[in-house]
Amino acid sequence: MLEINNLKKQYGSAIVLNIPELNIPKGQSFGLVGNNGAGKTTFFNLILDLIRPTSGYVMNNGVKVNESEEWKYKTSAYLDESFLIGYLLPDEYFYMLGDLRNWSKEKVDSFLVDFDELFNGEILETKKYIRDLSKGNQKKVGVVGALIGDPELILLDEPFANLDPTTQIRLKKLLVKIVNDEKKTVLVSSHNLNHVTDVADRIVVLEKGDIIKDLHTNEQTLKELEEVFNVE
């Protein structure tokens, strides 16, 4: 699905990301962990062609993201609030994304039925603009919005932050389900090692722009990760 080739991002003399090679096959759930400044968000921005790489490239589904826009049909993302449109009602936001991804209103409606539990009656038909929702509810809108329109690749930056414990557990189940049942590729970044190990089959640890660990998740993974980050 994703091929990273000699990808490098540099600001002045500071290298913020340097990935010589990385392949993420289709249907993998990929976890990205690292301390602040490790380059997680930079990596996501590069995959989405929101910033220009200093050198190298990202191939998404066979096309270079900075040369063709074909990848946009199959890719969706929720990185932060700038992916929301504050003055829309959540319903309108979902319909708009549906419009852009060729889903009819009816299809969006039937898709949203599954999220009633997650939304907890605080999102749909509440007559509240997205900008007036709480941070947690905004995140729910963004994450669910990123699932609309059958994308094959989904990027989520810190999806568990700001969510209440119940929703965190629900979201984890949801992500596991779409990877296992629907064969989607999901990239998740998080500061919470527990969550990542629960969700991802593969976990990559970034430190100051470099990949320092590439693990396939098993019983030992959490421990191993804790050791990486345990600085005495």
Place this chain on the structure above:
Amino acid sequence: MNYSSKYLIGLELKEFFRSRRFAKRIVLKILVVFAYLYFGLVAILMGVVGYYAIKEELPEENTFLFGNRYLLYFFFIFFILYLFLSPSPSMKVRPLMILPIKKKRILNYFLLKLNLNYLSLFAFTIISSYTVVLFLNEKSRMGVLLWFFSVIAVILSLVFIALLMEKSYKVIAIVVVIFAAIFGLKHYGILDIPDLSGRIFYSIYENPWLSLVAFGFLTLVFVYTYKWMMSRFYLDGALKVKSEKVLDIKLSWLDRFGTTSIFLKNDIRMILRNKRPRKAALFSLYFLLYGFWVFGFDTNNTSPNIFKLLFGSMLITGGFLFSFGNYVPAWDSEYIRLFMSQNIKYSQYLDSKWWLMVVSVIFLSILSIPFIYYGVDKYLLILAMAVFNIGFNSYLVLIGGLFNDSPIRLSEKVKAFQNTQGFNINSFLLGMLRLLLPILVYYLAHKYYTDNIGLLLLVSIGLIGVLLKSKIMSYIEGLYRKKKYSLLESFAKEE
């Protein structure tokens, strides 16, 4: 001046000097300073000339008494302007709340700063220079001095009342009732405002102890404002940012326009639901009124000024085009990263913006039908300018918008003299081009040939532009593609 006040002022200065694009804007800041100086001079002249003009024109009247007759109108105009322009600088109180600075200090500072706005300073300057002249001409210096302080007290009180109006419906109701009562009494001839005004303020001069009433009023308003703010000095009190009521209108009828409609719907919602774009849209109506003013003057005047006519007739239909189009990608800056990672084609995006502007020009041309009253030739000029706006200026505006790379915070109010977001020399030059070119084209035809050739030229340029739309739009699309990364970067930055 104690430590914490110094600290507060220091924060303000840092906010100013460390703001992004500070260097870029320095030219504009200098211009603003000149504007302040100019208006300061105007204010002084108004004060000085005002007095001598009355004396000259009406030598038999008591000059000071006569001036006082219009003081209530002065206050009224000041108050209305203050409410509309809301010139007082905003202050970021939130981060100060849990710092070890006494609430009292923050609040005092806030209330002081409220009065240091350009409108109040303008009013103070007029009154001060007027007072200096009074000092030289009137007998009782004590009277003049206390009169001066009373007038200042009224201006200060009005600013506090305006603040309360922003926060409380009760105060709005009281103010509206008082104004309605005054206008009602005036309408039925019970109240003679100039007479009342003259009497009140001249009696302060004659009996200086009456100024205590004005001081008392100010004290009352100040204490009330202070207490009111103090008791609500919480995030859910006076500092709360009010969330707007949801404005839900059916836009599904737009769906027939295909992908363009996705953005059209979005743009209409954006304009209706956010303060800044709403203001930009309202601006276009001001331009329409400006047109009435230009043409209205023209019928009374014997010699019509051709430039003023041309300028007016272009702005009548182009108001929205200019006030909205000039910030085209910037309006979407808050969520530009979403748009850029969706399967959105630039051409669709730009197309919807173009259509929105075209529709606005057509709509404003219809609204301007009453201008036929000033002559069919005038209306034809307006229509020719409308075609020019559609076929030429619309593209220029879209290109100019690209240079405005400052993000727009949609829900923030714009303030006059602070609307420096996105000022850029390139977009300024493009702006001049789209204003001056049609005027020049028409003027040359008017001077060397006939007016009809001028009209024909404007319409032809417009029509050619419409015919070449797909070519021009794909050129603009290319420009957008090139600017993508730098726009994304600068839109992500806070001001």
